[in-house]
Amino acid sequence: MKRPELINATQAELDELLALAKTTFPPGRYQLLEGVLGTFVYVMQALQNAKTSLKRFRQMLFGARTESKRNVFERNVSAMGGPSVADGATPTPDDHDEKLPPAPPPPPPRVGHGRNGAQAYCDSPVVEVGLPDLRSGELCPQCTTGKVYDSPPRIIVKVVGQPPLAATIFKLQQLRCRLCDATFTAPMPNGAASPKYEHSCASMLALLRYGSGMPFYRLEGLQASLNVPLPDATQWEIVAKAVPAPRAAFAELIRQAAQAPLLHNDDTPAQILSLRAERTKLEAAGQTPKAKAINTSSIIAVLQEHKVALFFTGHKHAGHNLADVLAHRARALALPIQMSDALSCNFAGEFQTIISKCLTHGRRKFVEVMEHFPEPCRYVIEVLASVYANDAHCRDEKMSPEQRLLYHQTHSAQAMQALQLWMTDQFDQRRVEPNSGLGKALSYLLKHWSELTLFLRKAGAPLDNNICERALKRAILHRKNSMFYKTCHGAEVGDIYMSLIHTCQLGGVNPFEYLQALQIHAKDVLTRAALWLPWNYREQLARVA
Numbered sequence: 001m002k003r004p005e006l007i008n009a010t011q012a013e014l015d016e017l018l019a020l021a022k023t024t025f026p027p028g029r030y031q032l033l034e035g036v037l038g039t040f041v042y043v044m045q046a047l048q049n050a051k052t053s054l055k056r057f058r059q060m061l062f063g064a065r066t067e068s069k070r071n072v073f074e075r076n077v078s079a080m081g082g083p084s085v086a087d088g089a090t091p092t093p094d095d096h097d098e099k100l101p102p103a104p105p106p107p108p109p110r111v112g113h114g115r116n117g118a119q120a121y122c123d124s125p126v127v128e129v130g131l132p133d134l135r136s137g138e139l140c141p142q143c144t145t146g147k148v149y150d151s152p153p154r155i156i157v158k159v160v161g162q163p164p165l166a167a168t169i170f171k172l173q174q175l176r177c178r179l180c181d182a183t184f185t186a187p188m189p190n191g192a193a194s195p196k197y198e199h200s201c202a203s204m205l206a207l208l209r210y211g212s213g214m215p216f217y218r219l220e221g222l223q224a225s226l227n228v229p230l231p232d233a234t235q236w237e238i239v240a241k242a243v244p245a246p247r248a249a250f251a252e253l254i255r256q257a258a259q260a261p262l263l264h265n266d267d268t269p270a271q272i273l274s275l276r277a278e279r280t281k282l283e284a285a286g287q288t289p290k291a292k293a294i295n296t297s298s299i300i301a302v303l304q305e306h307k308v309a310l311f312f313t314g315h316k317h318a319g320h321n322l323a324d325v326l327a328h329r330a331r332a333l334a335l336p337i338q339m340s341d342a343l344s345c346n347f348a349g350e351f352q353t354i355i356s357k358c359l360t361h362g363r364r365k366f367v368e369v370m371e372h373f374p375e376p377c378r379y380v381i382e383v384l385a386s387v388y389a390n391d392a393h394c395r396d397e398k399m400s401p402e403q404r405l406l407y408h409q410t411h412s413a414q415a416m417q418a419l420q421l422w423m424t425d426q427f428d429q430r431r432v433e434p435n436s437g438l439g440k441a442l443s444y445l446l447k448h449w450s451e452l453t454l455f456l457r458k459a460g461a462p463l464d465n466n467i468c469e470r471a472l473k474r475a476i477l478h479r480k481n482s483m484f485y486k487t488c489h490g491a492e493v494g495d496i497y498m499s500l501i502h503t504c505q506l507g508g509v510n511p512f513e514y515l516q517a518l519q520i521h522a523k524d525v526l527t528r529a530a531l532w533l534p535w536n537y538r539e540q541l542a543r544v545a
Helices: 011-024 027-047 054-062 069-075 199-211 216-225 232-241 244-258 273-284 318-326 359-368 374-396 401-411 413-428 437-447 466-482 488-506 511-520 522-527 537-544
Strands: 174-176 183-185 262-269 295-302 307-314 337-340 354-357
Touching: 011 027, 069 374, 199 216, 199 232, 199 466, 199 488, 199 511, 216 232, 232 488, 244 295, 244 307, 244 318, 244 488, 244 511, 244 522, 262 318, 262 466, 295 318, 295 466, 307 318, 307 466, 307 488, 354 359, 359 374, 359 437, 374 401, 374 413, 374 437, 401 413, 413 437, 466 488, 488 511, 511 522, 511 537
Parallel strands: 262 337, 337 354
Antiparallel strands: 174 183, 262 295, 295 307
16 A cells, blocks of 8 residues: 555644535535544544553553453463463463462352342331231141241332432411411421421432532433422532531541551542632733642541541642641551552652552553563563462451461562562563563563562552552542532532542441431531541441430
8 A cells, every 4th residue: 555645734624624525525425524534633633642652542442451361361362372361371481480370260150140139228128018817827728737837038129219309298288367367387297397408418419429420410400300300509509518517527537547557549630620710810920830730639548447538639649638647647656558659749748658559550561561572471460460369368368467468478479589580680681672661661660669569578568559549430430420620619528528428338338328327416426526437327326316
């Protein structure tokens, strides 16, 4: 094929070309031309981005695939010319004599039919129905000889659909005296004498918006279609008015998280319109804003029996937010372990921690260059897979941090030491170009080797930052659906509810019931917030009752 001549065209020139073609082309042909030119513009803009590699560009066009070991290896079987992982092969580079530990067997297939049993509906009301004409100990109506006795009941689950927020209309009878004009109104039924919007409204709205990423304007449309109108402005008023008690619980969660022996942190881009407006105003006046980036930081604190999730949105990066949290830490406590990726913004701020870095981030760099360097990348991924298999065994056996450390030192240290020697040998023998994709991946592991292997020296050190990455998906979901916060106050309210909801889910607590309890007992929460945390609020409810 002859090489085409490269032509640079502006968007205005392309629009003019489409306008001319619209009058001469049939509708179907014109739509095809418009689609082709649109694809061309998208591809050229993506290629002009200096950070877009060919692999990332393919993911942008065709979607990213999972990074599991099985899928990564199966995609590269043809390039490697060898058997797949499913065939039981364990590859090693030709220039390395060390043998890897045997790969763990594949997990057994999941059993079940995909339906939820009655035990999954643990918070649903139970209605016991008895036989109207038959009791235990009576004669059997069928054989008229034997007697019937109690046996396990047959359980049927009935699910009904209803609006997220439902309304009830009360028509109260009124009588008026014709002589004195006095009016007598029927009282509200027991339990119905409350404001128009009950406490459950704020809890449900917060759970939908900040837990499931459903914007207020979408919920407004849903409610209107179900004939229960609820404007988005009213939704915000309900949620914002109910925030004092959650704010007190959030402040207590910060104090609790500061005492944790292990903290994960990371951040993701966010938008606050008021901060963007301030930055634009300063730039228009010729001034340089102090901070340009706007982020949502996630901090996961792992306590002895509980996990705390904290979210902060604003100009500060994850490191500065972590410093603000650790300002509440007791001085008598030992230095905590901090797990994050290698970005410098995760360590900004005045605080001291024992740094542990994410092994998954290092592994991903080899996944990205697997197609071009199949054998070395496969070896590195297999070594890390054996380490993760050992960690899964420790988790399944419910080992203590000290037992887990000893197990890794016994079963993982040798493989990791061999990997380090092999990577160093690749550069010493000049088998790898330092500026190549493989060279950069190896350099990343060697540069951060001490922090990446802290789990071999420190009890309780994790392998990766996956728990924080999963928490950030909540902020990313909100960003994809709502796109931005309007003000800093709106971002603060979102961070408070998001932190409480995710902390509940990490502890297996019903977030709706928890937010409901905070609203009902707001006065007590404001004075004794430590007694109203997700893991102990039920005990306080029992005391109040």
